[in-house]
Amino acid sequence: MIQIFKLKELNQVELSHLEELNSWWDKPVDKKIAKCKLFISKFGLQPNDYITFDSLKEVNFNDYIRGVNNYLNFYTPKLKTIVSERHAFKKFDKSIINYMQLNGYTASISTIASFYTEEVDHDLNKFNKIDAINFANKVLLEKWNKFKREVLSTFGGNEIIKDVIKGIFENEVIYDGVFFDSRIIVNTIVKYASNLLKKTEITEKQFLNIMYLAYLQSNFIESFIYIYKGFTINLK
Known part of the structure; x- marks a missing residue:
């Protein structure tokens, strides 16, 4: 699953x-880079083994x-x-969170560049906020x-569980000009899975x-939207 977050x-x-x-x-990107490099040192690796720079501005x-994609080779x-x-x-959970936040930041920056390329406006006074958010939602929905x-594939042929999961997915709502944030649905699925495990x-x-x-999903969404809001906040 983590491979679907490989950046273009x-x-x-x-x-x-x-x-x-x-x-x-x-600043937020550089903090995540530092944490990624620190974590691999716990495995006897050198900080520059996967990401060879310390700051986004260096390259x-x-x-x-x-570099961010190369870090996937550490996890695979x-x-x-x-x-x-x-x-x-438990040993890797915080590291996964940190990496996915870095990945989400990066995907968001790339999406801003893609939108800016499609709707060139050097003064940023013709950009439409709704269009910008809808453009980002294409990435989030993918x-x-x-x-x-x-x-669904996690539960194999258990159609009863899969039907319940599909019912949870039906709470998905997409609004025009509103960031698609699926974290509440994701949390509901985790709670349901936790109850299934207890039983x-x-x-x-x-x-x-x-x-x-x-x-993967929740931390990508959180960080993607965080960066993208910095772009849309000044749009009309």
């Missing part, structure tokens, strides 16, 4: 427009994206254990739809997988 590099037009924007995101934005061989053993999950498929109706592995998916 920007084209030259998007990069040029990104340079024209006031980068209000530098071209596409080089920055490559460990994912099977993380979603199978509770102690392993991730959400993949999340739903992964959740031994699902395995611990299934529960941990739901928790893992929830961590």
Whole structure:
């Protein structure tokens, strides 16, 4: 699942427009980079083994994206254990949260660049806030739809549980000009899975997988919207 959050590099037009924007995101991004680099040192690795820079300003934005994507290589061989053993999950949970927040920040910045490229307005006085948010929602909905498929596949052929999950998904509401935030639905699914585990109706592995998916989805959404609001706050 984490591989669906692999970031796409920007084209030259998007990069040029990104340079024209006031980068209000530098400080939160740099904090997440520092935490990522600190965490891997606990495994006998060097801080620069995956992300070779300490600040977003040190590198071209596409080089920055490559570094964030490269950090996925740290998690990939460990994912099977993380979603199978509770102690392993607890060992990595804060790190996953931090990485997904960094990923969400980055995806949001890239989305701003893409929107800015489609609706060029150097003075930012013709941009429409509703259009900007709807543009962002395309990204949020893409991730959400993949999340739903992964959740349902976790329960295999148990159609009773899957029907309940589908019923929870029906609470999904999309409003014009409002950020699509699925975190309440995600939390409801986690609570439902927790109750199933207590009743031994699902395995611990299934529960941990739901928790893992929830961590990815919720932290991506939170950080994506946080950065994007800095863009839309001054739009009409």
